Amino acid sequence: MTDHVRYGLYLPPFGPFGDPAVLVDLAVRAEAAGWDGVFLWDHVVPAMPPIADTWTTLAAIAQATSTVRLGPMVTPPSRRRPWVLARQASTLSRLSRGRLILGAGIGSDETGDFSRFGDPSSPAARSSRTDEALDIARAMWAGEAVRHEGSHYRVNLDAAEPEPYPIPVWTACSTQHERVLRRAAGSDGIFPNPGPVPLPPEELARLAALVRPPDRPYEVAVSGNASPAWDDPGPADLAALAEAGMTWWMESLIHFDPLDLSLTVVDAGPPRIGG
DSSP: OOTTOEEEEEEOSBGGGOSHHHHHHHHHHHHHHTOSEEEEOOOSSOSSSOBOOHHHHHHHHHHHOSSOEEEESOBOGGGSOHHHHHHHHHHHHHHTTSOBOEEEOOOOOTTOTTGGGTOOOSHHHHHHHHHHHHHHHHHHHTTOOEEEEOSSOEEEEOOOOOOSSOOOEEEEESSOOHHHHHHHHTSSEEEEOOSSSOOOHHHHHHHHHHHOOSSSOOEEEEEEOOOTTSSSOOOOOHHHHHHTTOOEEEEEOOTTSOHHHHHHHHHHOOOOTTO
């Protein structure tokens, strides 16, 4: 069965997408063309200027659309104050009436998002901060009283009303380290992000089996290029990936792709399996 797969766009808010107005227009066009989601990378230092703020842009997208799911894919909680992240996510969730999906990972220092600002940049430090930050954010969304004294953060909050909409968290991973798998198993989905080519179906199936809980829904998102609108579509076998457990296909738009070509891919709609 492959009819469970939904289709999103996955792109950086910089380079040709660095104008927030362009991103809002892209999201409106995506909704009209039948895409199920629009997801933005979350960086501070762009690989190619200019750059738009992911969260401000997502708020504008939430107001301009009505059906597409949206969110940062991914945001690194380790470079953000967890309570600020929790409030921004809850605001965007309410603004979009429950359409937010929060992609979370330890982040990358490839362009200096951490080291240029004096933030801890080692994978171990980023991983530890990510786990602690997500625990705090989830407690805040649940309306729990938070009395937290951790290795990195201290929080003292009284109980409050829980969020009116669930805020699903998808764990991004580029490795299958034990800590990453544990984080993914406690999340609502996983986003394997090994590079420009998706995992082979057999590897995806093995990974999904390691982290998917048996007692609740769980999303498996895969990124790559499959749209026939590309000059040279990628080799991804969407049917095989769906059979291996994929529930979201994320068509990747990259900052060195011409804007006109990217919008042609958006307007062409999702590359439906068997279509």
